Each structure stands twice: as structure tokens, then as C-alpha cells.
Amino acid sequence: MTALVDKPPAARTAAAGDRPPRRRRGRRIALPYLLLLPALVLELLVHLVPMLVGLAMSLRRLTQFYIRNWSAAPPAGLDNYRVVLDFDSAVGCNLLHSFWITVAFTVLSVGTAWLLGTAAAVLMQRRFSGRGLLRAFFLVPYALPMYAAVITWAFMLQRETGMVNALLGLDGPDAPFWLIGGNSFWSLVVVSVWRTWPFAFLIVMAGLQNIPQDLYEAAAIDGASWWRQFRSITQPLLRPVNQVLLLVLFLWTFNDFNTPYVLFGESAPREASLISIHIYQSSFVTWNFGLGSAMSVLLLLFLLLVTVGYLAVTSRRRRAHA
Amino acid sequence: MREPRWVGWARRLVLGFLTLFTALPLYAMATSALKPLGDVQGDWHWIPTTITFRPFADIWTTIPLGRYFLNSLVVSGAATVLSVTIAVFAAYAISRFRFPGRRIFSVTVLSTQMFPGILFLLPLFLIFVNLGNATGIALYGSRLGLILTYLTFSLPFAIWMLAGYFDSIPKELDEAAMVDGNGPIGALLRIVVPAAMPGIVAVAIYSFMTAWGEVLFASVMTDSGTRTLAVGLQEYSTEVQVYWNQVMAASLIVSVPIVAGFLLLQRFLVAGLTAGAVK
Numbered sequence: 001m002t003a004l005v006d007k008p009p010a011a012r013t014a015a016a017g018d019r020p021p022r023r024r025r026g027r028r029i030a031l032p033y034l035l036l037l038p039a040l041v042l043e044l045l046v047h048l049v050p051m052l053v054g055l056a057m058s059l060r061r062l063t064q065f066y067i068r069n070w071s072a073a074p075p076a077g078l079d080n081y082r083v084v085l086d087f088d089s090a091v092g093c094n095l096l097h098s099f100w101i102t103v104a105f106t107v108l109s110v111g112t113a114w115l116l117g118t119a120a121a122v123l124m125q126r127r128f129s130g131r132g133l134l135r136a137f138f139l140v141p142y143a144l145p146m147y148a149a150v151i152t153w154a155f156m157l158q159r160e161t162g163m164v165n166a167l168l169g170l171d172g173p174d175a176p177f178w179l180i181g182g183n184s185f186w187s188l189v190v191v192s193v194w195r196t197w198p199f200a201f202l203i204v205m206a207g208l209q210n211i212p213q214d215l216y217e218a219a220a221i222d223g224a225s226w227w228r229q230f231r232s233i234t235q236p237l238l239r240p241v242n243q244v245l246l247l248v249l250f251l252w253t254f255n256d257f258n259t260p261y262v263l264f265g266e267s268a269p270r271e272a273s274l275i276s277i278h279i280y281q282s283s284f285v286t287w288n289f290g291l292g293s294a295m296s297v298l299l300l301l302f303l304l305l306v307t308v309g310y311l312a313v314t315s316r317r318r319r320a321h322a
Numbered sequence: 323m324r325e326p327r328w329v330g331w332a333r334r335l336v337l338g339f340l341t342l343f344t345a346l347p348l349y350a351m352a353t354s355a356l357k358p359l360g361d362v363q364g365d366w367h368w369i370p371t372t373i374t375f376r377p378f379a380d381i382w383t384t385i386p387l388g389r390y391f392l393n394s395l396v397v398s399g400a401a402t403v404l405s406v407t408i409a410v411f412a413a414y415a416i417s418r419f420r421f422p423g424r425r426i427f428s429v430t431v432l433s434t435q436m437f438p439g440i441l442f443l444l445p446l447f448l449i450f451v452n453l454g455n456a457t458g459i460a461l462y463g464s465r466l467g468l469i470l471t472y473l474t475f476s477l478p479f480a481i482w483m484l485a486g487y488f489d490s491i492p493k494e495l496d497e498a499a500m501v502d503g504n505g506p507i508g509a510l511l512r513i514v515v516p517a518a519m520p521g522i523v524a525v526a527i528y529s530f531m532t533a534w535g536e537v538l539f540a541s542v543m544t545d546s547g548t549r550t551l552a553v554g555l556q557e558y559s560t561e562v563q564v565y566w567n568q569v570m571a572a573s574l575i576v577s578v579p580i581v582a583g584f585l586l587l588q589r590f591l592v593a594g595l596t597a598g599a600v601k
Contacts, residue, residue: 031506035415036427038408039477046474047434050445057445120340123333126325134337136585141344143584145535147552148573152347155354155362155566163350166366194343206592226325255438258537262556276440276538283444284542296441307436 051300057293064287073290080294091282095295097270098278101185102254105274109192110249114242116193117200121208122234135205142198150262153191154179157263179264184272192259196252200245207241208234243314250310251303275299355571362566377571381558384568389547390554391576397465397550398533401472405480405529406522408473413484414510418493428485431478439538446471447542463545471539476529483528487521488514523590527583534580551576 058080060066066073086092120138124131141149156163157178165175178187211233219229257276260268266285268277279299283292354362355377357370381387415421416428450462461467495517496509504512515522537552544553555576558569584591 029421032415032419032421032424035411039412039431039481040427042408042470042474042477043431043434046446046471047437047442048430050442050449051437053445053449054441057448116336116340119332119336123329123336134341136588138340138344139585139588140348140581143531143581144577145531145552145580147535147537147555148351148577149347151555151569151573152351155569156347156350161362161364161366161566163346163366166368167346171365194347197340198344202592226329251436255440257438257440258535261537261541265556276438279440280443280538289444289448292444296438296444299438300441303436303438 054293054296057289058297060290062288062290062293076290080290081298084291084294084298091291094273095275095278098273098275101271101273102275105185105189105192105272106250106253108189109196109253110246112189112193113197114200114246114249116197117202118204118238120197120201121204122230124205125208138201139198141195142202146195146258147262149195150191150259153187153194154263157187180269182271184264184269188260188263188272188274191263192253192256195259196249200249203241203245204238207238211237247307247310251307254303351570351573351577354567355574357567359565359567362570363563377565377567378575380565381568381572381575384565385554385557387551387554387572387575390549390551393465393544393548394534394550394552397468397472398530400465400469401476401533402526402529404469405473405476406526409477409480409484409525410510410515410522412477412481413488414506414514416481416485417488418496418506428482432482434474435478442471443538443542446539450543462543463548465548467543468539468548468550471543472533472536473529475536476525476532480525480529483525484518484521487518491517520590523587527587527591531580531584 059076059078060073061076061079062073083089083091084095087096124135155161159165159175159177160171162178164178165171170176176183178184215233215237216229219233224232255276256274257280260272260274260277261280264272264277267281268274273281275295279292279295282295283289353368353370356373356375357367358372358374358376361367361371416424447462450467454460454462461470491514496506496513499509499513500506535552536550540550540552544550555569555572558565558572
């Protein structure tokens with residue numbers, strides 16, 4: 001790799017040419033930065049600058065009167081954080097509630113999606129007729145635009161005209177509502193699993209393809225049972241893939257806004273009020289951007305903490321195994 | 323591999339369940355799109371009593387679906403082209419050059435993937451609005467604003483995946499191209515890009531799908547002229563009633579091209595993900 005920077009073939013020809021070598025060298029050093037520049041500028045513009053602005057916003061009393069000129073909003077110090085973290089007040093209590101809802105939702109949804117994806121990928125390792133077709137079919141929910149899929153679920157979950165109640169044989173006045181009350185949480189989990197398990201399936205499948213087949217053959221000659229092979233070959237060799245997969249699934253699911261938004265609209269039922277929706281409501285429905293920003297910053301801190309902790313634990317374990 | 327009998331049964335059970343689970347919404351979408359309005363307003367029927375193609379004609383007039391379609395196409399297409407182009411150059415820099423700041427760049431860009439969209443939404447909304455007031459550049463409510471936003475969503479993943487892909491292409495190839503009188507950019511365009519085509523296709527699919535399905539920013543950053551399908555489809559629900567058959571017909575129309583494209587190109591995507599994620 002370094003050979004290219006140290007003595008690239010082009011530099012040799014340049015030295016023989018008429019251009020002074022120093023200028024040539026300056027350009028060479030600048031080149032990677034020039035190549036990165038567009039990506040860097042855009043990332044700064046759309047991610048880093050807004051993040052800093054968000055941090056500044058969270059320190060101000062930013063209500064709808066200041067939207068046209070947010071820097072005129074009166075400073076609030078840490079007041080927004082104090083309000084948001086006061087779990088005895090209505091705002092803090094609701095935030096804590098939606099945090100726990102999100103945790104429960106994430107654990108259930110990621111766990112189930114991962115289990116289903118792994119089961120399907122492992123059980124489809126062996127060739128059988130129609131395997132390719134089934135594999136393509138399983139990927140359809142992943143390819144489907146999410147709002148089209150979730151709108152369809154919203155239709156299926158209607159109380160009187162929906163497929164779900166018909167499937168369960170529930171109709172008449174006793175038929176349950178699926179999009180309001182406690183059931184809405186479970187609806188959210190099912191829809192989320194439906195959308196995410198194919199991704200887990202895709203990644204685990206890709207990971208399985210990288211396990212050399214002769215490991216299984218050698219194990220079979222040694223008389224290892226199917227289960228033993230799964231435990232001793234498949235599982236350990238999938239570990240690096242699973243580590244990345246679970247982290248990605250966690251972040252996506254924890255931050256999910258789209259599923260509840262399309263399923264329930266702007267105001268999700270209390271039992272299914274995920275944190276993203278909650279922040280959106282606190283900001284755009286009641287137009288209190290200061291509080292919304294404070295909540296966003298806290299959410300980011302939480303995610304950072306979990307991610308760094310997770311990476312530390314997994315990389316230590318990886319080193320211990322190596 | 324010798325397989326105990328229970329694995330065979332588990333296979334039938336699990337795959338059977340997953341097939342049914344996957345199929346039910348697709349079935350609901352496909353059949354309801356063919357039902358007259360009266361049929362979707364009463365009890366659920368597994369088999370349509372009357373089959374009609376009216377919903378497919380009506381969807382275009384109930385809401386300006388054509389315009390939303392065009393908006394989605396322009397926004398997703400532009401975001402994809404820009405994202406892939408920018409990612410190719412950035413990935414080349416990361417894969418082929420060793421320079422100070424290389425690791426910091428990779429880590430920073432990748433870590434933006436973990437941030438919740440809602441975190442950027444509020445400030446970006448205010449920045450766009452204030453920038454519009456100050457300079458007259460209308461980013462809020464414009465397609466340009468959405469394009470810029472969407473392209474950065476897929477950019478980190480695209481750079482990461484393409485850098486992995488470029489690493490697998492022997493350096494000797496582009497060095498040879500440089501001996502033949504090409505500069506580094508010439509080597510990139512003549513040698514590396516053609517060799518990495520499967521990865522580039524995979525990244526393009528991913529970018530397009532990300533932009534085509536995005537809801538949060540589309541719902542805040544668009545107005546009636548620039549609305550995308552993701553938001554527009556909700557307009558079939560009025561105060562009075564929901565045109566479920568039209569919703570399903572429109573969902574079908576919106577899904578078929580992207581699902582077909584995905585299934586045609588899924589091999590590239592799986593290969594690309596393998597190269598990127600499994601490393």
C-alpha cells in the first residue's frame with residue numbers, strides 16, 4: 001500500500017521530466033484530500049454542523065416565535081436538560097416512558113428478527129429444490145419501500161376490515177383494536193420484525209458462504225452430529241458477522257421513526273410511542289425545539305455510550321479468542 | 323452433512339411459517355388493489371368478489387400521484403448518482419493512499435450512520451429555513467435540499483463498502499496503468515471503476531432504496547410541489563374515508579419497479595455486502 005505514496009512509478013517519470021519534483025510532491029500529498037473533499041464538505045454540512053447547531057439549540061428557549069431567527073432565542077443554560085431529566089414532571093416522565101418503550105421494542109424486535117434470520121439462513125444452507133426462489137422471495141420485504149409495506153400492515157390491522165382479525169377468527173363487537181391501546185405495541189413489534197428479519201437473513205447468509213465447506217466435511221468424518229457442527233463450526237465462525245449485524249440492527253431499530261409514523265400517524269398511542277416519534281412530537285407538534293434538541297442530545301449520548309461499550313466488550317472478546 | 327430428522331422438520335416448519343408471514347401483506351396488497359371500494363370497506367374477503375382495475379386508473383386523479391412519482395424519481399436518482407460518484411473518489415483515496423487523518427475520516431463518517439435522523443432534522447430544518455431567509459437559496463421545500471440530505475445518508479456506507487471493494491483489486495493493475503501514462507484519476511476511471519462495477523452497482527441500489535423509502539425528512543422538508551411518494555401516499559386517507567383499494571394499488575405501483583430491480587440485482591448486493599460486512 002505504502003509503495004504508492006513512497007515511490008510511485010509516476011514520480012520516477014516526473015523526476016526525469018521538466019517539472020520541479022517538489023511541486024509534484026506537493027500535489028501528490030494534496031490528492032487524497034482533494035478526493036475526500038466533496039464527501040467531507042457534505043458530511044460536515046448535513047451531519048456535523050446540524051449536530052453542533054442542535055447542541056446550541058438545546059441551550060436556548062427556542063419556541064415557535066424564534067423559528068425564523070433561532071439565534072435570537074433567549075439563552076436557557078441547562079434549563080431544557082433540567083426539565084427533560086426531571087422525571088417527576090410531565091415532560092420528563094413521558095420521556096422516560098418512551099425510552100423504556102423503545103428499549104422493550106428494540107430488544108424484542110431485534111432479538112426476534114435476528115433469530116428468524118439466522119434460523120432461515122442456517123436451514124437453507126443445504127440445497128433443496130426451490131431454494132433460490134425462496135431466498136429471493138424472503139428478500140422482498142427488505143426491498144419493498146418501507147412506507148408501502150407499513151401502509152399495507154396498517155390496512156391489515158384495521159379492526160373491522162382488516163385481514164388480521166379475519167385470520168384470527170375475531171369479528172363482531174369483541175374484535176380487538178390493533179392500532180390503539182396496548183395492542184399497538186405488539187403490532188409495532190410484528191411489523192418491525194417483518195421488515196428487518198430479511199436483512200438479518202441476508203447478512204447471515206453472506207457470512208455462511210464464507211465458511212469453508214471442508215470444515216463441515218472434516219467434522220462429519222470425525223462423526224460430529226449436526227448440532228455439534230452448528231455449535232462448533234457455524235456459530236463461532238459467524239461471530240464477527242453477528243457482532244456487526246446486531247449493532248446495526250440495534251441502531252436502526254432504536255432510531256426507527258418510519259414504522260410508527262406510517263403505522264399510527266403523527267401521534268402514536270402512548271403504549272407505542274417510540275423515542276424518535278416522541279421527540280418529533282415534542283418539537284414539531286408543540287413547536288418547542290429547545291426541549292426537542294435537549295432530548296436528541298441525550299439520545300445521542302445514550303447511543304454513543306452503548307455503542308462504545310458494545311465495541312469495547314466485543315473487541316476484547318475477539319482479542320481473547322485470537 | 324448427515325442431518326437428523328428433526329432438522330428436516332424444523333426446516334419445513336420455520337420456512338413454512340416465514341413464507342406465510344412474508345406472503346400475507348403481499349397478498350393483501352395485491353388482492354385489495356383489485357377490489358372495488360365497497361369491498362374494502364366491509365368485512366375482509368380473502369378472494370375478491372369482483373375484480374376491477376379501476377383503482378389503478380383512479381390513483382392518478384385522487385391525488386397528484388404522477389407529480390409525487392416524478393419528485394421521488396428525481397430526488398432518489400440525483401441522490402444516487404451524486405452519492406456513488408462522491409463515494410468512488412473518497413473510497414479510492416482511502417483504499418490507495420496513506421495520509422494523516424485517514425483513520426479519523428473513516429471513523430467520523432461511519433459514526434454518523436449511528437446517529438438518529440431526528441437529531442439532524444430539527445437543526446437542518448432551522449438551517450434551511452434561515453438560510454433561505456438570509457440568502458434566498460430555497461433549500462427548505464426544494465428538491466435540492468432533499469437530494470443533499472439523502473445523499474449523505476447513503477454516503478458513509480457507500481464509501482466503506484467501496485473502499486473494501488477497491489482493496490480487493492490488485493494495486494499492480496492501477497500501477498501498470500500509471501506506467502502507461504495515466505495519472506491516479508485516469509487509473510481510477512480506466513481500471514479500478516470497471517473492475518469494481520459489481521460493488522458500485524450494489525452501492526447504487528442501496529442509495530436508491532434509501533432515498534426512495536425515506537419518510538422522516540420527506541415529511542418535514544417538502545411542500546405540496548415537491549412532496550415525494552413516501553408522504554404523498556398518506557393523502558388517500560381523507561377525513562371521511564380511506565380509499566384502501568387505491569392505497570394498495572398505489573403501493574403496488576410504487577413497489578414493483580424497485581422490487582423487480584432489487585431481485586434482478588440482488589446477487590450484486592449480496593456480493594457487495596459480503597465484501598464489505600464480512601471482512
